Amino acid sequence: MFKIKQTRHMFTSRKAPEPLMLVFLFLALVLLLFVAVTLANMVIEQVVTDLPALISAACEKSVIKSISLSMYAGLVATLISLVLGIPAAYILARKDFFAKGFVESVLDIPVVVPHTVAGIALLTIFGANGLIGAPLESYIQFRDAFAGIVIAMLFVSAPFLTNSVREGFQNIDPRLENTARSLGAPMWKAFLFVTLPLAARHIMAGSIMCWARAISEFGAVVIIAYYPMIGPTLVYDRYLSYGLSASRPIAVLLILVTLTIFIAVRLISAGWRIYDKD
Amino acid sequence: MIRIEGLHRNWKEFALKGIDLEVQDGEYFVILGPTGAGKTLLLELIAGFHAPDSGDIFINGKNVTRLPPEKRNIGFVYQDYSLFPHLDVRKNIEFGLRMRGISDGSRVERMAENLNISHLLHRYPLTLSGGEQQRVALARVLLIEPDVLLLDEPMSALDPGTQDTTRRLLKKIHSMSELMVIHVTHNQTEAQILADRIAVMMDGRIVQVAAANEVFDRPLNDRIAHFMGVENVLKGTVTSNSEGLTSIALDSCEIEAVSGCAVGETVHACLRPENVTISVVPVKSSARNAFEGDVIEIEPMGALLRVKVDCGFMVNSFITKQSALELGLELGKRVTISFKATAVHVV
Known part of the structure; x- marks a missing residue:
């Protein structure tokens, strides 16, 4: 609420605008247009010049399969991130311990590592001869398999969830948890009935970021699992084999599906703001 | 009865340096001291939110030093009341009962009536005034029938008029329930009006324990005298x-x-x-x-x-x-x- 009011004030104020503000506005506009025009241009050009190709791509079995695989693997990676990330986020938000900064940096490494590098690292450890891959080989395989896709997505996207949830936990006054405890709640109940609901918005936002990051991943996935093809791999594969006009309809489709889900989830979780203290 | 023996604890910029105290059943006990004396830390140790570095806490003869807060049956009201913002007033008040697996709407309503907040049951904490929030917090904590009620600067977030009402309310609650209350404040007037006995706390130590009037009329040393006005x-x-x-x-x-x-x-x-x-x-x-x-x-x-x-x-x-x-x-x-x-x- 507060932020909206401020923005409105900025534009309706009778005072002459600050010159610096005008510069900022201009630069922000450049950034906005760079992203929006690039994507909109692709979508519009596809729709205007070659709508039939888009429709036939949408009906093509391998395209549907790849895009759903992206969504599904991203979802699984996000769920695993939730299970592993929420406890880590809670510990980082509440406790001070030796080498905490080091632990935080390690958890953030996937954000800065080039994704092909991450892919090589993952393949080394999860491959048939790897430290983890070898003993598990008779039960589960990662190379060119669904599990490999999920592992690659998990590696690159988990930090986004952990960081967002940690911020959510940090915003919750520990006194609320103390109060719940002294009212008779064991720690797990205090966490379940007080901490988690109050962090709901951050958990949701973190999950969206995590899922979005997972389904947009290409570099790490393509190294550990070229097949089965996820959406981005299919786009790349078609581009290499048949060129721009063959890959673009799939790219457009991928964007449209992703954006639709993204916007839908945001709308659904918008009402959760009431839990926020600020 | 609560007995505290040789309690030490270092925590951030606060420290408790060997606290010995005894508070009797039914007593209204005020811990009075300047900001930073470690008063809230002491309350949090009694409630079990922190563990002491050394020393013991006994409630009714039982050593509770190692017990988690939920097993101590202590009511704690923070300075800002710490109402759960995602729960309405009714759910806030019945939180303690729910944690014990009890669902008893009539007890919640009776308690709300006693504290004059029946009309607020469906509201959310962020829409309440300071005084209303405080009454909700008191209702919530009294419903679990604690052995002792710990109050951390209960007046400091209220305007002067509401402070008067609250003082009367606390007196009433205390005299009706004969509950042991340990109330922490830096305000001498508040202490004098409410307390049976006062413990003056400075720099992590209890420097004087006496009947309320005695602390005012016969402070033990010049620093206490200064602090007592x-x-x-x-x-x-x-x-x-x-x-x-x-x-x-x-x-x-x-x-x-x-x-x-x-x-x-x-x-x-x-x-x-x-x-x-x-x-x-x-x-x-x-x-x-x-x-x-x-x-x-x-x-x-x-x-x-x-x-x-x-x-x-x-x-x-x-x-x-x-x-x-x-x-x-x-x-x-x-x-x-x-x-x-x-x-x-x-x-």
Whole structure:
């Protein structure tokens, strides 16, 4: 609420605008247009010049399969991130311990590592001869398999969830948890009935970021699992084999599906703001 | 009964340095001390939110030092009341019962009625005033029928009018339930009105425990005296003492007091500003101490004025605005201050 009011004030104020503000506005506009025009241009050009190709791509079995695989693997990676990330986020938000900064940096490494590098690292450890891959080989395989896709997505996207949830936990006054405890709640109940609901918005936002990051991943996935093809791999594969006009309809489709889900989830979780203290 | 033995704890910039305390059943016990003395930390240790570095806490003879907070049956109300913002008032109040697997709407409603918040049950905490939030917090904590109620600066977030109401409410709750209350504050008035006994806490130590009036009238040392609002603390040496009537030499003059101090002792004479009278003509009264001096400061203090007089030593006096007008007080005016020997407390 507060932020909206401020923005409105900025534009309706009778005072002459600050010159610096005008510069900022201009630069922000450049950034906005760079992203929006690039994507909109692709979508519009596809729709205007070659709508039939888009429709036939949408009906093509391998395209549907790849895009759903992206969504599904991203979802699984996000769920695993939730299970592993929420406890880590809670510990980082509440406790001070030796080498905490080091632990935080390690958890953030996937954000800065080039994704092909991450892919090589993952393949080394999860491959048939790897430290983890070898003993598990008779039960589960990662190379060119669904599990490999999920592992690659998990590696690159988990930090986004952990960081967002940690911020959510940090915003919750520990006194609320103390109060719940002294009212008779064991720690797990205090966490379940007080901490988690109050962090709901951050958990949701973190999950969206995590899922979005997972389904947009290409570099790490393509190294550990070229097949089965996820959406981005299919786009790349078609581009290499048949060129721009063959890959673009799939790219457009991928964007449209992703954006639709993204916007839908945001709308659904918008009402959760009431839990926020600020 | 709560007994605390040798409690030590270092936490961030606060430290408790060996706390020993005993609070009786049904007692209204106030821990009074300046900000940063470690009062809240002490309460949090009693409640079990932190573990002590050393020392023990006993409730009704049972050592609870290692028990988690949910097993201590202690009610805790924080300064900001810590209502759960995602739950409405009803759900906040019944939280303790729900954690025990009890669902009893009528108990919630009776409690809400007692505290006059029945009309708020469906509201969310962020829409309530400070006083309303506090009553909700009290309802929530009283519903679990705690063995002891811990209150952390319960008035500090309220405006003066609501503070009055709250004081009366706390008195009522205490007298009706005969609940042991440990109330932490830095406000002496609040302590004096509510407390059966007061523990004065400074720098992580309990420095005096006594009945409420005694702490005010007979503070143990000059620092406590200062903190308790004794504005005039004069350092001097005892020069004579005959049957309690003591002469104390200050730098420039001598005052008389009633004490049992021995000759030659270095002492502090504590004199409350409300016990110092100001006149413009030299007075003959039973006051043994009368000194001439100049008014050097006049400061409004709510309904009163604080007048600082330099008579070789500095003395603060409280007088009403009316009498200031009648005396024609102004800066630099020559006046006589006087106080009775019995009004001086020597430590």
